[in-house]
Amino acid sequence: xxxxxxxxxxxxxxxxxxxxxxxxxxxxxxxxxxxxxxxxxxxxxxxxxxxxxxxxxxxxxxxxxxxxxxxxxxxxxxxxxxxxxxxxxxxxxxxxxxxxxxxxxxxxxxxxxxxxxxxxxxxxxxxxxxxxxxxxxxxxxxxxxxxxxxxxxxxxxxxxxxxxxxxxxxxxxxxxxxxxxxxxxxxxxxxxxxxxxxxxxxxxxxxxxxxxxxxxxxxxxxxxxxxxxxxxxxxxxxxxxxxxxxxxxxxxxxxxxxxxxxxxxxxxxxxxxxxxxxxxxxxxxxxxxxxxxxxxxxxxxxxxxxxxxxxxxxxxxxxxxxxxxxxxxxxxxxxxxxxxxxxxxxxxxxxxxxxxxxxxxxxxxxxxxxxxxxxxxxxxxxxxxxxxxxxxxxxxxxxxxxxxxxxxxxxxxxxxxxxxxxxxxxxxxxxxxxxxxxxxxxxxxxxxxxxxxxxxxxxxxxxxxxxxxxxxxxxxxxxxxxxxxxxxxxxxxxxxxxxxxxxxxxxxxxxxxxxxxxxxxxxxxxxxxxxxxxxxxxxxxxxxxxxx
Numbered sequence: 450x451x452x453x454x455x456x457x458x459x460x461x462x463x464x465x466x467x468x469x470x471x472x473x474x475x476x477x478x479x480x481x482x483x484x485x486x487x488x489x490x491x492x493x494x495x496x497x498x499x500x501x502x503x504x505x506x507x508x509x510x511x512x513x514x515x516x517x518x519x520x521x522x523x524x525x526x527x528x529x530x531x532x533x534x535x536x537x538x539x540x541x542x543x544x545x546x547x548x549x550x551x552x553x554x555x556x557x558x559x560x561x562x563x564x565x566x567x568x569x570x571x572x573x574x575x576x577x578x579x580x581x582x583x584x585x586x587x588x589x590x591x592x593x594x595x596x597x598x599x600x601x602x603x604x605x606x607x608x609x610x611x612x613x614x615x616x617x618x619x620x621x622x623x624x625x626x627x628x629x630x631x632x633x634x635x636x637x638x639x640x641x642x643x644x645x646x647x648x649x650x651x652x653x654x655x656x657x658x659x660x661x662x663x664x665x666x667x668x669x670x671x672x673x674x675x676x677x678x679x680x681x682x683x684x685x686x687x688x689x690x691x692x693x694x695x696x697x698x699x700x701x702x703x704x705x706x707x708x709x710x711x712x713x714x715x716x717x718x719x720x721x722x723x724x725x726x727x728x729x730x731x732x733x734x735x736x737x738x739x740x741x742x743x744x745x746x747x748x749x750x751x752x753x754x755x756x757x758x759x760x761x762x763x764x765x766x767x768x769x770x771x772x773x774x775x776x777x778x779x780x781x782x783x784x785x786x787x788x789x790x791x792x793x794x795x796x797x798x799x800x801x802x803x804x805x806x807x808x809x810x811x812x813x814x815x816x817x818x819x820x821x822x823x824x825x826x827x828x829x830x831x832x833x834x835x836x837x838x839x840x841x842x843x844x845x846x847x848x849x850x851x852x853x854x855x856x857x858x859x860x861x862x863x864x865x866x867x868x869x870x871x872x873x874x875x876x877x878x879x880x881x882x883x884x885x886x887x888x889x890x891x892x893x894x895x896x897x898x899x900x901x902x903x904x905x906x907x908x909x910x911x912x913x914x915x916x917x918x919x920x921x922x923x924x925x926x927x928x929x930x931x932x933x934x935x936x937x938x939x940x941x942x943x944x945x946x947x948x949x950x951x952x953x954x955x956x957x958x959x960x961x962x963x964x965x966x967x968x969x970x971x972x973x974x975x976x977x978x979x980x981x982x983x984x985x986x987x988x989x990x991x992x993x994x995x996x997x
Contacts, residue, residue: 475514486510490528492504493526500765501519517893522541545680584677585606600677640696646663655889656985703750704768710745718735721734732829735781736780743838785825800826839857856890915956917950922949959989
């Protein structure tokens with residue numbers, strides 16, 4: 450299936466209602482100690498992480514406005530001839546912030562104490578914000594406990610976020626039964642009661658959706674996430690394509706200093722309780738261990754002098770951030786089924802493990818025998834999950850007015866944990882595999898203090914599948930029925946033994962996406978103009994497999 454999505458947005462709004470959910474806007478006024486406005490004052494916003502600066506001047510009414518700023522911590526400097534410069538340092542702004550900062554300049558030569566900015570200097574509520582939502586900030590990403598290490602699970606700390614309809618989260622995992630699963634296309638969370646299957650998930654403003662499964666295409670390591678923002682309603686057309694809400698994951702970038710971090714996340718079954726069904730059939734608690742090592746590395750991109758003509762010093766110009774983790778969950782499941790006591794050389798099966806509990810099973814009338822002996826077969830199986838997660842971001846400053854960033858994403862998941870036990874033998878196990886790659890580029894060009902153009906392009910690929918772990922062996926399907934022998938008999942069991950390389954319920958899917966965005970923003974006095982477009986070409990193929 451191939452499709453092309455086109456969207457455009459044209460808006461002209463007053464300053465109070467203008468909203469840019471991916472970037473930061475800083476506006477205000479500059480005056481002297483008597484309250485008289487100062488036209489022509491210079492305001493410089495410097496991103497602390499990279500030293501990138503944006504400059505503007507106040508208009509005839511002493512007002513200024515800087516648009517399309519990258520979220521982060523800034524130093525703001527204000528200067529004008531005849532007045533002492535004023536600076537406010539380490540002001541942090543999250544995505545979507547519309548900050549009102551007014552400055553009062555004193556005559557040159559007047560000695561004043563250093564300016565100290567505290568949290569009370571900025572209103573707790575952004576009165577110009579017309580959208581409803583919230584942001585998990587950098588500090589919260591670092592501090593909140595997250596056993597799943599999923600950045601999307603952090604949004605459950607924000608108001609208005611709930612589990613998807615028919616959710617099976619945190620239910621007891623009785624591994625000798627077939628666990629209930631949330632239906633396909635049910636989504637993974639609901640925002641303000643909206644449909645969980647219709648959320649728009651983005652990374653740095655670009656598409657991160659698995660549309661068929663109504664979930665994210667790629668989950669970066671939580672170590673690579675700067676902040677997670679949700680918008681539940683009142684977002685403009687450029688953030689649309691969803692009747693639910695919009696979630697944007699903003700990745701971390703490098704700085705002028707080298708930083709590195711190593712981590713190791715460990716989980717074990719020591720404190721886990723055994724399940725009801727395991728106790729019923731006399732099976733001890735199944736083992737579970739998780740190992741998740743990883744690292745991050747960031748700083749200026751440099752090549753030492755021994756590289757000769759290829760040597761490069763990226764200080765104040767080129768920066769990188771890399772994150773990698775390898776999550777391994779060593780889980781177990783239990784096969785609890787019945788096998789024939791008498792073996793068939795054409796379709797060899799394992800011997801029963803509880804021969805003392807053998808019984809006669811009726812067979813179809815067209816068989817050579819009317820009954821056959823079957824006995825229970827119990828076997829613990831290793832059902833691991835292994836997940837490689839890798840992201841690299843490179844930011845480059847072409848000049849003071851032009852910068853860009855590259856982002857590379859790579860995910861490789863192999864998951865046997867969805868097999869909850871039951872009637873499949875080891876060779877009939879099926880694994881969920883999920884491979885995804887994406888490369889994107891975002892370009893920001895300041896045409897003038899009043900005009901900024903932002904262009905983005907992304908190529909992504911998604912290859913989810915459910916596949917048999919063995920091949921070549923014949924498929925054997927054996928129905929059995931062990932009815933209750935008395936009222937309240939919990940040993941009753943009915944099912945179909947599956948042996949061999951069965952492909953029933955296996956699927957294969959390939960999805961390739963090309964996306965291009967362009968946004969042009971212009972300010973004129975108290976008004977703003979924004980126009981742009983979003984074009985996507987999606988090619989998706991789906992194959993549903995079964996046993997012939």
